[in-house]
Amino acid sequence: MAGRGQANRRVLAKKVTSFNMYLDQGSQIQAIMEATGAEKDAPVLRALLDEALAARRRRAAGIDEPDQFKANPAVSETLEALQALLLRTISLSEKSLRIEGLNLGLLQETLAEAHAARRLCWTDLSVPPLREKGISSEAITLRFDGQTQEAKQYAYSVAHQIMKEHKNGHSMEHEPPANSSDEPIESETENQPMLF
Numbered sequence: 001m002a003g004r005g006q007a008n009r010r011v012l013a014k015k016v017t018s019f020n021m022y023l024d025q026g027s028q029i030q031a032i033m034e035a036t037g038a039e040k041d042a043p044v045l046r047a048l049l050d051e052a053l054a055a056r057r058r059r060a061a062g063i064d065e066p067d068q069f070k071a072n073p074a075v076s077e078t079l080e081a082l083q084a085l086l087l088r089t090i091s092l093s094e095k096s097l098r099i100e101g102l103n104l105g106l107l108q109e110t111l112a113e114a115h116a117a118r119r120l121c122w123t124d125l126s127v128p129p130l131r132e133k134g135i136s137s138e139a140i141t142l143r144f145d146g147q148t149q150e151a152k153q154y155a156y157s158v159a160h161q162i163m164k165e166h167k168n169g170h171s172m173e174h175e176p177p178a179n180s181s182d183e184p185i186e187s188e189t190e191n192q193p194m195l196f
Contacts, residue, residue, distance in 0.1 A: 031087065
């Protein structure tokens with residue numbers, strides 16, 4: 001088996017050939033490399049040279065390909081350029097998704113820390129004076145939840161305003177007041193604007 005693999009290997013010529021490609025050829029070879037996952041251009045160029053030499057031998061022997069198999073050079077160049085653009089778009093989309101994932105993770109950490117700090121301040125600074133005034137634990141909890149709901153409604157109204165400004169193609173010139181949302185926020189999951 002090992003001997004068979006060595007027998008099929010072609011020997012590289014000792015002469016190194018260097019040439020300057022046309023710009024469109026370079027972009028097409030780059031597209032082929034991206035599509036096949038090749039890291040170096042030399043194997044791709046050797047394969048393309050094999051194909052071209054085989055086609056030349058067929059033409060010299062009078063073996064022409066049927067018309068439906070003949071590639072229109074303009075169409076094939078366009079398709080290869082489109083393939084290169086699609087591969088580049090996919091690559092950029094993957095990078096964008098990774099960045100968005102990182103941003104989401106950082107945002108979640110920030111929100112968790114902000115909530116923990118608010119809860120700590122509330123329990124250590126606000127609850128003791130309220131208890132001294134004789135306010136019950138249930139009333140204190142309701143007050144905390146009410147303030148949380150007001151903060152959420154404010155955040156959702158800002159997001160709603162940003163979306164509206166973005167849809168109209170204007171930048172947000174001022175910060176909306178706390179109750180500027182057109183629609184009341186009924187629960188934590190209903191009517192929340194989605195920014196993406």
